[in-house]
Every structure is written in structure tokens, then in C-alpha cells.
Amino acid sequence: MSYYRGMTTQVVSITGHKGDKGEAYFAKPEGDGPFGAVVLIHHMPGWDDWIMEAARKLAHQGLMCIAPNLYFREPGSPDDQAAKARADGGVSDDQVVGDVEGALAYVRARKDSNGKVGVMGFCSGGRHAFICAARIPTMNAIVDCWGGSVIVEDPAQLTPKRPVNPIDYAKDIQCPILGIFGNDDKNPDPAQVDKTEAVLKSLGKTYSFHRYDGAGHGFFGSERPAYRVEQALDGWKKTYAFFHQHLG
Amino acid sequence: MCTYIVEKTPLMGAAKGPQGWVSIDTANVYFDHPFHAPLDHSLNIDFINERDGLSQRIAVELSADSAVRLVESILSALKQGEAAHS
Numbered sequence: 060m061s062y063y064r065g066m067t068t069q070v071v072s073i074t075g076h077k078g079d080k081g082e083a084y085f086a087k088p089e090g091d092g093p094f095g096a097v098v099l100i101h102h103m104p105g106w107d108d109w110i111m112e113a114a115r116k117l118a119h120q121g122l123m124c125i126a127p128n129l130y131f132r133e134p135g136s137p138d139d140q141a142a143k144a145r146a147d148g149g150v151s152d153d154q155v156v157g158d159v160e161g162a163l164a165y166v167r168a169r170k171d172s173n174g175k176v177g178v179m180g181f182c183s184g185g186r187h188a189f190i191c192a193a194r195i196p197t198m199n200a201i202v203d204c205w206g207g208s209v210i211v212e213d214p215a216q217l218t219p220k221r222p223v224n225p226i227d228y229a230k231d232i233q234c235p236i237l238g239i240f241g242n243d244d245k246n247p248d249p250a251q252v253d254k255t256e257a258v259l260k261s262l263g264k265t266y267s268f269h270r271y272d273g274a275g276h277g278f279f280g281s282e283r284p285a286y287r288v289e290q291a292l293d294g295w296k297k298t299y300a301f302f303h304q305h306l307g
Numbered sequence: 308m309c310t311y312i313v314e315k316t317p318l319m320g321a322a323k324g325p326q327g328w329v330s331i332d333t334a335n336v337y338f339d340h341p342f343h344a345p346l347d348h349s350l351n352i353d354f355i356n357e358r359d360g361l362s363q364r365i366a367v368e369l370s371a372d373s374a375v376r377l378v379e380s381i382l383s384a385l386k387q388g389e390a391a392h393s
Contacts, residue, residue: 102309102340103309103310103311103339103340104309104339104340104341104342105342107342135364137342138342138343138366139364141342142335142353142364142366145311145313145335145337145339146313146315146335146353146355148311148313149311182309182340183309207309275347276347277340277347282345283345283346283347284345284346284347285347
């Protein structure tokens with residue numbers, strides 16, 4: 060194999076929550092495998108260019124990656140879908156878990172899968188990844204990138220769509236956890252990250268948290284002012300090593 | 308950070324998008340990550356007609372400073388216009 064690995068990408072159909080037919084961006088490394096896989100969960104603004112780029116970065120590292128569109132039920136382009144989902148109060152946690160299960164089933168059913176699947180999410184997707192890692196017992200690894208509201212301090216934030224404080228799911232996470240956070244972030248702020256870590260520690264979970272000075276929220280995003288090149292490169296490096304260890 | 312906060316404002320008017328003029332009856336206003344603008348957070352306004360759904364959404368993403376200046380400009384224009392038309 061040459062130094063640079065090729066890949067193929069395509070939009071595939073998945074069967075999501077309650078049997079709904081949805082779509083996902085799928086990136087597969089060149090070769091027959093078998094490959095580990097990552098379900099990549101987008102942030103609140105939806106199924107955007109950034110999440111496709113992140114999927115390709117993981118495929119370049121030898122991992123299959125599938126990024127479901129969590130707003131596929133809405134009409135229009137991905138940004139219109141995101142606007143509609145937001146106006147409706149966001150998607151429910153149950154629906155997200157069902158859609159992620161559908162994406163997971165897609166990759167596990169492939170002949171080139173090694174059967175191991177992780178989940179990774181950014182921002183609200185980090186929160187979703189945390190929940191999915193707990194509620195999908197066959198998940199093999201989770202990377203939470205600055206997932207906000209994992210600890211809900213105001214009960215008024217619990218809604219019919221998001222009825223459970225995510226930290227209450229922590230006891231059910233059986234796979235290793237990698238957490239990546241910026242110390243200038245406000246959600247989660249460093250105190251909230253400390254609280255999450257304390258809970259995981261008290262429960263005896265396998266986790267590794269990395270906190271970066273000089274970085275805030277969304278510092279992997281190379282197309283936004285929050286991008287921090289040094290911290291992002293190190294965060295990606297830790298992500299690759301973590302997935303290779305647990306999905307290889 | 309991603310938030311679920313949306314200020315929904317009923318209004319009456321029209322907006323022009325790629326398919327021409329449409330009636331609008333609602334503005335959804337929120338301050339969060341933009342989809343397109345090269346900002347970490349932006350003040351986003353979706354002008355919509357709820358009767359027709361969001362397919363006719365007319366959207367803007369503004370920097371926080373721009374949004375404040377726009378508010379000031381709107382109030383100033385209204386004040387001057389009302390004085391001129393009275």
C-alpha cells in the first residue's frame with residue numbers, strides 16, 4: 060500500500076428509529092479490511108461539510124466511518140433541515156439512539172467490518188455520543204468532543220425529548236471513554252468536565268480526559284475562528300490512537 | 308456551544324428568496340453556531356411562513372456586533388420614518 064491510503068465515500072441508506080428510512084455519509088478506506096468503524100454524530104447545525112471532512116479524516120486512518128443525518132425526516136437541504144429541527148425543539152434522545160443503532164447496524168452488516176464500532180460526536184453530538192455509549196451496550200468505544208449539557212444542573216432543562224440527565228446514564232457505559240475539552244469552553248466548562256470525570260471515576264469506568272489550555276468550544280473546526288491548530292492536531296492524534304487501540 | 312434556545316416572533320410581511328417573494332408570518336431567532344458564516348457563533352434569523360413549512364426559509368447569519376447595529380438601524384429607521392410620515 061502506498062503511503063497515502065485511498066478511500067471511497069458515498070451516501071447510503073440506513074434504517075433509523077422506528078424503522079424510518081434515513082441517510083448517512085459513509086467513508087471507507089481502500090482495501091478489503093476487516094475494518095473497525097465509527098459512527099460520527101454531527102452538532103446542532105446539522106449534517107454539514109465539517110462532519111463529512113471529519114468522516115474522511117477517520118477513513119484516512121483506516122477506519123470506516125458513517126455519519127447519519129439526524130434531521131433526515133425534515134424537508135429541504137441540510138441547513139433547512141437543521142433549522143426546522145431546531146424550531147421544533149431539537150430531536151429526541153430516543154430518536155437519536157435509534158438512528159445511531161441504524162448506522163451501527165449498517166456497518167456491522169458489512170463483510171469488511173471487524174465487528175467493532177465506536178461512536179464520536181462534537182458539541183451536542185458529544186452529548187448524544189455519551190448517551191448512545193450507555194444505551195447501546197454493544198458499543199466498543201466513545202470519543203466525546205466537548206459535549207455540552209452532559210450534566211444538567213437546572214431540572215427545567217429536562218424536557219420530553221431530553222428527559223434524562225445524561226450523567227445518570229454513566230453507570231451503563233461499558234466501553235472505554237475518551238474525552239476532549241477546551242479549558243475556555245462555557246458548555247461544558249472546566250468545572251462541569253471535572254464533575255463528569257468524578258462520576259466516571261467513582262463508577263470505576265475506563266476513561267481518559269484531555270483538557271486543552273488556549274482552546275474553547277469546537278476547536279477542531281478548521282473553518283471557524285475557534286480552531287486551534289496545535290490543540291486540534293493533538294486531539295486528533297489521541298482520537299486515532301484510541302480508536303486504533305479499541306477498534307483495531 | 309449548541310443550544311436549543313429559539314426566540315419565535317410572529318410577524319406580518321414578505322421576504323424575497325431564490326424562488327421570489329413569499330409571505331412570512333414568523334421569525335425564528337437564535338444565537339448559536341452558524342451553518343455558513345465564518346464565525347463561532349452568530350445571530351441567526353429564519354424568516355418563514357409556518358403555513359408553508361420551512362422550505363421557503365429566508366435565512367441570515369450575522370455577527371453579534373452586526374446584529375446589534377441592525378437592531379439600532381431598524382429602530383432608527385422606524386423612528387425617522389414615522390416622523391416623516393406623520
